[in-house]
Amino acid sequence: MDTSVFRLDGVTKRYGDLVALDNASLEAGANEYISFLGPSGSGKTTLLRVIAGFEAPEAGRVFFNGRDITNLPAHERGIGFVFQNFALFPHLTVIQNVGFGLTHGKSGLSAAEIERRSLEMIELVGLSGMEGRGVDQISGGQRQRVALARTLTMHPKLVLLDEPLGALDANLRSRMRTELRAIRERLGVTFVHVTGSENEALAMGDRVVVLDRGRIIQTGTPGEVYDSPASPDVAHFLNRFNLFDGNLSGGRFNGVFGSVPVPRSVRSDRDVYAVRYDRMRALPVSADAAGPAIKARFVASEYLGSSMMNFFEAEDGHVIEMEHHLSLGTPQTFEARQDYLLTWNPEQAIVFGREASR
Known part of the structure; x- marks a missing residue:
């Protein structure tokens, strides 16, 4: 029986002559925080987008909760995605942004239930009292939390985060690392976090997956990767x-x-x-x-x-x-x-x- 949350079997993705992913295989269990680390162009975001369903692989299969979802459209997968630029609607309030997926999707929930769930997620990410503000009236770190809350209202079993802290200043990045891990632990869902920062990957991941030129070249705990890099390239990426x-x-x-x-x-x-x-x-x-x-x-x-x-x-x-x-x-x-x-x-x-x- 497949007990993994998601599994990739030999996934290959090309853009013309460029091989963005080369026979990538990976498995993630429930309640894990996984960091994808690698230089620009290594295939991190492409791998995330294949899992989400925004890109279709030329070869290999993608499984989610034991089901083959390789050909399933993104909106039917039940996987949450937090974009690097947060992708919020500037004309909507915080609570309207958070509840957008439920309001405009096929949730079948009443307006009262959508509001209740949205307020619950707003409280979870520490934004209670700000639900009526416009997203242009809050800080970058607060917008990041709105984007996360919007994803979490859909109750996904898997949340994908594409460089979610890249737009924040250094102090806020450090604080949000701790908060993201705490939120994930309270919800008990799997997070997959793409980053180009070795500090971020090592600090946040229960496991670190290192990519280079479309290939997964090492997977291990932060301690294993830090103490025993599998290749000179991994040692170089770690900047240690x-x-x-x-x-x-x-x-x-x-x-x-x-x-x-x-x-x-x-x-x-x-x-x-x-x-x-x-x-x-x-x-x-x-x-x-x-x-x-x-x-x-x-x-x-x-x-x-x-x-x-x-x-x-x-x-x-x-x-x-x-x-x-x-x-x-x-x-x-x-x-x-x-x-x-x-x-x-x-x-x-x-x-x-x-x-x-x-």
Whole structure:
């Protein structure tokens, strides 16, 4: 018996010669928050639109609640969709926008029941008292909540969100992350959230699905994806790793830092050595590093609130980033344009290569 909320089996979507989705397969259970992460053009929004029914795949099948809906029109699927630009009606009030789908659809509900359900959703998203306002009289974050409430009034089992926080400022994005997760947990429905932000994907998803060039290249919990990226591309998308090209041969990686033993490696189509930003350490250039090391010149620091990012430039022009979490104590200070020795524990590196040991 199929217990998934939705399932994709080998979905392929093309636009002329462009393959937007390439044999994508994915399954989601009930009560999950799934984040789609990938660069622009990776196929995230196309995948969302295929699930919603706005696009038809050339190959593969789409299932929802155990039913094949591949050829079912979008309005008959019972799937909610929150658009990136919210797609609200500017001439309608908040409550009229929220109840629009019920009023103009085939809900069969009375006007009183539509109003009751709309007010219930308005309260759920924290907009009680604003139901009579025009949507041009409320903030961007409030409009985002109206768009979400409008979708939730339809009682969908699955809600698709296309970059829903992209139009909000940084403080509001952070607050809405928490609120979206809380709303989903109260309703007990599955949310699928498309984002180009690695921070957003890791913070919000119970599972993170990473796409690149139309293919799903990794699926896992935020911890699994963060700690064990499946490829150099995933490590690059996460924006948490310094990546060094080189050559993996005979259990050793040869790079700009010399030759380093590699006890384990991940199979890849190219040889890349990855060190997480917060695994790097800086020593005086005269120090004797216990492990691999690179001489690099300090360029600048950036304060991020919970951490400090330090930027160095190696002799070959490679920019190396080092992160210090402020919970660990006072950060080091560095002199501008001075050389330092950047080092790390090779046991904490992730090595990708054609010669893989696991």
